[in-house]
Structure formats: structure tokens, C-alpha cells
Amino acid sequence: MTDSKGARSSPVLPLPAAPPLELADGLLALVRAHASAAVLDWLAGAVTAARAPLDRRAFATAFALAGRRTGRTAPEPAPADAARLRAAGVTWPVASWGLDGLTRSGLLLHAAAGLAPGELEVLVEECFLQGDTRERQAVLRTVALLPDPARFVPLAVDACRTSVQPVFEAIACENPFPALYFSEQSFNQMVLKAVFIEVAVERILGLTARITPELRRMAADYASERRAAGRSVPDDVGDLLGEKGSRP
């Protein structure tokens, strides 16, 4: 819950042990702290729709409406709220998700608490496929918090193929999911894509522990391709290759 970007040295992070409802309350506390009475009212209705028995239609509408109801401001978490999330295992920054993203994540977690495993996958996939950019970001930032996260690997790997940079960043950056669950092949492709589109690799959580000889080989080939084309080699490639002092 800090703005720490110490990814270069961070190990693969443990995932929260907290149950979905506790995580939902932790995230929604940041929203509630900034909400007017009208927004609190709306949020209460949205949470009711999300909880068992899930009201699919009302949930879909609330998931989309979050942006209009809560706004998109990134809140300043109160120390107690930040500490509560840290205690629940959320050690990476979430305030930048914005009030809408935090709301959507909270709603998905509420739904997750009441749905059978197969049903949850359908709901998550639907929210992603029918989502706009900010809705897709919220889904990708939530998958690490859902029960049995590994089942969302196909969705998350597919999301890396996007051409929409904010969607790519939502899964690749400040998100523990890829380092924990991606195969080596998928993880390496994601890292190389980040280099390619100039997203700083230090934003990839748990990167250091997942640097393999194959990733180094890919980075070295990319450096060679750039040099053959008469182009500069990005500093991040030097970092992947472990070349100390590659930055000025």
C-alpha cells in the first residue's frame, strides 16, 4: 500500500492469505472514505447485487457504472486503511487504481465469495471481454486476489497481447500475478514486450527472481537486433543482462 517501486530487488511476492470478503472491505474502505452519502447508498446497493445470490444484470450495470458514480480519482489512503490492506497481504500500490477501479475490484471480490468456481470464471471473463479499458484494468488487477488465482492464467496471458498500453500495464506492472503464475514462456514474452513498448521493467513485480538464461538470451538477441539496425539499446536490456553500470 505504498508507492514503493522496489521491484528490481523484490522476491516473488506471497499472495494475500485473507479471504475475499476481507480484501473487498479493505479496498472498499478507500472508496467509502471519499464517498458522499449518495455514493455510499449506491455502493451499498451494488454490493448487495454482487453478494449471493448474485444479481447478474444489476452486477453488470454496477460494474460499468462505477466510473460515473465514484469518479476516477486516486485516493490518498488513511494510514489505518493502508495498514489494514498490508496486513491482509496487499503489499503493492493500489490507490492508483482509482476509486472506480477499487470499487470494481471490491465488487468482484464480493461476487467471488458467493460463487461456485466455474461460475466465477465466467463472470470474470465476461467483465473482461465486455469491459472498456478501465474495466479491463480492474479485472486484471483483481485476479491475484481471487480464490485459486492460477485458473485466470489464460485470461491474463491473453491480456498481455493487447495493443492498449494501459491494459498491458495493468497486468504487467505493480501486479504480483505474472511472476507468481505465468509460465516461463509467457513471462519472458511479457518482459520483452515491456522493453519493446518502453514500459520500465522495474515496474514488473518479482522480476529479479524470474530472470532465466532464456530471458537473458532473448534480451541479448534484442540488443543485437537493435545494434544491427543502427539503433540504441534500451537501458532496461542492460539491466536484464545483469550489466552493472549500463545506466549513465
Added chain:
Amino acid sequence: MKLFDPHIHMTSRTTLDYEAMAHAGIAAIVEPSFWLGQPRTHVGTFEDYFGGLLGWERFRASQFGVHHFCTLSLNPKEANNRRVAPGVIELLPRYLAKDGVVAVGEIGFDDQTPEEEKYFAAQLELALRFDLPVLVHTPHRDKKRGTERSLALVRDVGFPEGRVLIDHNTEETLPLVLATGCWAGHSIYPFTKMDEPRMVSLVKRYGSERILINSAADWGVSDPLKVPKTVALMRESGIADTEIRRIAWENPVAFFAQSGQLDPAALEAEPAIDQSRLFEGNSVLRGQAPRVSGAPAGAPRPGA
């Protein structure tokens, strides 16, 4: 000199692009099917997309005197999309048999996953079955390895190398491709892939045999005039006209003529432009006077 752009995604471009291309000498194009910038979620959208490439887009091109051909496939990126991949493979036989389909493509590797390899191989088999050449995309990331794997797969499947066009080459992949019997395409882009001066250097070093250039223009930052611009720089740099003509016209004509769907003699003839024609009741015009044959386009229609 007539020019050929053998890889351009015209569904993402405007009629102004067609006008500028025709003005710059582009007389024929190949439009490969590809992905649309974000993943498709239903197989049915491919039916409409393929239908558009074969119908409306070909008609639009003809309105500006440009011969339009296409290649169809399940593209490498969406080979990973389990919602559409198997269904598109089911659809393809119906579409590959249509007039003006000059190859199976783009196929190949993107992330270099097992699914991509499976569908790449399956589509090589489809091309054999329909007697079509193939257009092979090479990945942006891990390109050299992806190119090596593509060439190896072509060899393993026993696909005739003379009917394979490996695209988006760089300094490091071109020699690998030329060492086989495959043809080598180069996408000239404003920022990535290949640029004009680098292409000139490659032609000076490797010559013109089995070498093609294209704009790969699409919905991203790209330039549909990259073929004429590269030709201009080649000429300025002292490359002989016979070499330039081979790269920018004879090679793409020869490669895609292997499909039996492109008649080189018909391409040499001056295209007849008739903007008074309609396609399923629709015209590309918005109130202008229809241009017939050589008349200037864009003049207001009397009384419109």
C-alpha cells in the same frame, strides 16, 4: 514504373490513401487478413471480415484503379485465442477457394507459443491442400529465433520453399531466409521494423532476387506510400532500375501468381476506373462526380 505493395491493410485506410497510392504508381496490392488491434470474441466476426476483404475492399480499390488481392488465415496472435481459433480454422476452406485469394496468410509466430505452432502447421497443410503459397509473419519480439523456427517448420512440413514469403525481415533475418528457397519481405515503417536507408543498404548487399518491400500500413502509425518512397531512395542511391523493378513489381507478381489467382498480363493493362459502379447498392462517392477512366476525381457532381 508500376509498383506493387504486397502487404497493406486497406480496411484501416481511407480513400485519400488510395488516391495517393495510385498517384504514386501503386497499381496492385495484397491485403493479408490480420488482427484488428484488439481480440475478437466471436468466430462470426471473421466471416464478415473475410467477406469484406473479398468484396467491399476489392471494390473500393478498383474505384481508384488499384488491383486488390488478399490472403486469408487465422493470424498468429489470435491463434492463441481459444474462443475463435478452432472455429476460424473450420471456416477457412470455404474462403480459401474464392477468387482473388492469393495465399494463406498471415500465419506464423507471434509469442511463439505451442498453439501458434499448431495452427501455423495446420495452415501450411491447408495451403498445400488448396495449392496456395503462404505469407509468413515473423514476430516483433525474439525475431531471429522466431524466423529460425518458421524456416524449420516449413522444412519439417515439407512445404515447397519457393512458395513461402517470410515477411518483416531485418539485417539479421534476411541472410537466414535467403539461405533457403523462401522469398523475403521487408516492411518499411516510420519507426520500427525496417526503414528506407537500411533497405537500400540491404539491396546493395544482397541484390534483388526473392526480395520484396511493403508498407504493412494498418491502423497504427504507418505510411501507405513507403513502397514508392523506398523506390525513390533506391533510385537516388544508384540502384539500377532493373533491380528496383524486380523488387517493387516483378517479384511480388511472380510470387503471388503461383496461386493461379493473379494474372500478370491483366496487371500490365491500364485499369479501367468506373466510379459510377455500385457495390451492393453502395458507392465510395459522397456527392462527387463519378470518375470514369482517366477523368479527374473529386470534382463536384453538377446539381449535387
